[in-house]
Amino acid sequence: MEKNNVRLLAVEVLSRVGGRGGYSNLTVDSTIRQGHLADRDAALLTNIVYGVIQHQLTLDYYLAPFVGRRELDPWVRQLLRTAVYQMHYLDKVPERAIFFDSTEIAKLKGHTGIAKFVTAILRNIQRKGLRDVSAIQDPVKRLSVAASVPTWLVQKLFDQWGELEATALLNSINSAPHASARVNRTLTTREALVTRLQDRFPDVRPSTLATSGVVAPGGHLAGTPEFADGLLTMQDESSQLVAPSLALQPGDQVLDACAAPGGKTTHIAEWLDPAAGGHVTALDLHPHKVRLIEQNATRMRLADRVSARTLDARQAVTTFGEQSFDKVLVDAPCSGLGLMRRKPEIKYDKTIDDVQNLARVQAGILDAVAPAVKVGGRLTYSTCTITHEENQDVVAAFLQRHGGFRQVAVPTLAPVTHNHAAPALQILPHDYGSDGFFIACLERVE
Template sequence: MANKLLNNNPRYLATQILNQVLNGSGYSNVLINQYLTQHQLGSADQRLLVQLVYGVLQHKLTLDYFLEKYLQQQKHLQTWVRNLLRISVYQMRYLDRIPERAIFYEATQIAKIIGGQKVAGLITAVLRNLQRDGWMTFDKLDKQKRLSIEYSVPQWIIKRLIKQVGLEKTTQILTSLNQPPKTSIRVNTAKISRSELQQQLEHDNFQVHPSAVSPVGLVIDQGSIIHSQWFQAGYCTVQDESSMLVAPALQAQDNSQILDACAAPGGKTTHLATYMQSGMGQVTALDLHANKLRLIEQNAHRLGVAEQITTLAMDARQVSQQFAPQTFERILVDAPCSGLGLLRRKPEIRYTKQESDLFDLAAIQLAILEAVDPLLTAGGLLVYSTCTIFEPENQQVIAKFLQNHPEYTAVKVQTDLALTKIHRGQFVQIYPDDYETDGFFIAALKKQ
């Protein structure tokens, strides 16, 4: 009965989503899409639902800091009650269009229906006390704790960032992470030019501008591209701007034989395929999960590059069992990683990852590089990329591989545009604040 009464209540649905995300049983973007499909919400309630889920995930540590002193006696507080409080405090702190009386009323009604009068009384008391006392400041916290609470990022991430890039850059990165993620698309230049697609989208009332990162990228400022005729007909695909730098780094030729060793979800795979319109070149795309390969195949058909792509379900560490030595002139290892460059797009990652994960993943990343090495021809190019920003998964992995393989040399990562904000050095490192994109790392290694 409770669910029926609350079936189309965006605050209740947001609470349900947060329960699942924060216990590790689902991803925010996937669950939001599921709930929006399953429940009949008006457009304003849909926007509120999305805003509440992402808002709480982006500010969870801050919200918990404000709530902490009111919940000290509630050691066994149910998860849904805590998330309902977080949603309410998020609205009070960050949304200025919703009156506090409406926030209190909605939270109390939800609590009463699900948990009864006692829980409703607790919710009311906490919110009223918070309203009376005002917001706690961060002034008495030490520097790292303050950054952690203020930007809602665990302290181990803060500590690593400061060590790697310094305090000023760390603060810039943290400030950028709670900005809304941009929607960017890669234009399928096999079908249309970027300028032509931009004109067509603007004609259809999209607000769009060219990417400053990739010459085949457009950024959608307003409008939902997925349901447009241009997306459905394969004129573009959704892909982050920094991810669009990977395919050019392979310097693929029209007749190249390319191995994409960790291919899903396939944005880079289909990008590589656009370099091979003669039909002579081929991208062999591997992934551990067959269902993910089916998504790559569907996307390839939509984009008209299916003939250039062959998929195979297998662990990239076992490639020598399937392919002969020196089969490929180009190999891409877009390695499984912590994903900590995606904190803006997937805010829950910051709470689910541990520092030890960086080193566990580095061992897997190095093993994949070792496995694909024999498959690369002499003179061939091996490109390693991740969507993370920390050196143990990036520079340190490449350093170990080069130490084991003196026949490889790190070469300059080729980009189509002169990107003045990225951190080049020997490799390409993009931080989330540089171009307001995902954080990314790319290394190009040439085999003698």
């Protein structure tokens, strides 16, 4: 078997990332580069790796009757998952190729006995078929298996959004995410950029949600000359609603308190005029992430209105003083559960304890930066998650502690017909096919 066999590489990538699914994208990219894979092989590798991660609980449910109580080495389980994923979800892949490669991989990584075991499992599945998820009686367990989402999260979404909304949400997250980018309005227009991209991305179109956004069902927009030249940057449609929510003016002094890698920072910067004194100060805890902010600002030719600093946002008032900013953005560290379509590993990595601990961190950051907002200024709080504990509950508790702030409706540049948290803005992943996102706007009145 050749060392760059796609199915072998898929098993090796999945075995390496294991419980560290957050590194799957980096591992896939490096594997494609090191293996010098052709586009077709790179696409199949990416499909298998992300497909197995996305459907992991479903695949294990399918495998359980055939494996029984036998303890499997992690790589053997990943091998069986990849085989069943291809058999069940990829109708253009011939089963003979799946069976042959799976057996050879088992010989290469194990021995003849394991190869015979793997072959027997796959032949048994071929004869008997896979059991029906719809036969599961308990609705939480059924949806957990069908959507491959832990039961604690299904139950949480049932409790907070209702069974119908939660079911629609979870049924949507296993569809393929589209590529989403933001046009740099200081260098071009959305119409001009769409025209430039159409020869390479025939299906590219303007976003209906974000007025500076473009979307494409597939393709690598970050690999284009337009990206390198700063005409666009990769940013989800929902995320593009954050900067407009600040109601920015050309001369505003703005603090982006949790800024890396700088997507929202550069969007804020587009609205500012250095000649009028407009400037955004972007903070992050880690120097390497601060460099990412600076690189993004330079690439997009916005460095003259961006200052990036290595600083804990909770030290902002000590560093800059009270009432030093017209607008402050806290795009807070969060569980990221709104990103399950784009980053499926998130749903396995997070626990209910994470959600509760993050809510405390979010509250601490808001409390710390609030004095930095000028009277008459605005504090926008945003997350890319969908649980009340990190969103509505954090805002409600903040307002109880800070009587000098009031909540106002989130302004948008295009109508948002799906909102689940007015006067805040909560977009769920199935509303627009975008990331799940929460935004709340708080004005300082005294």
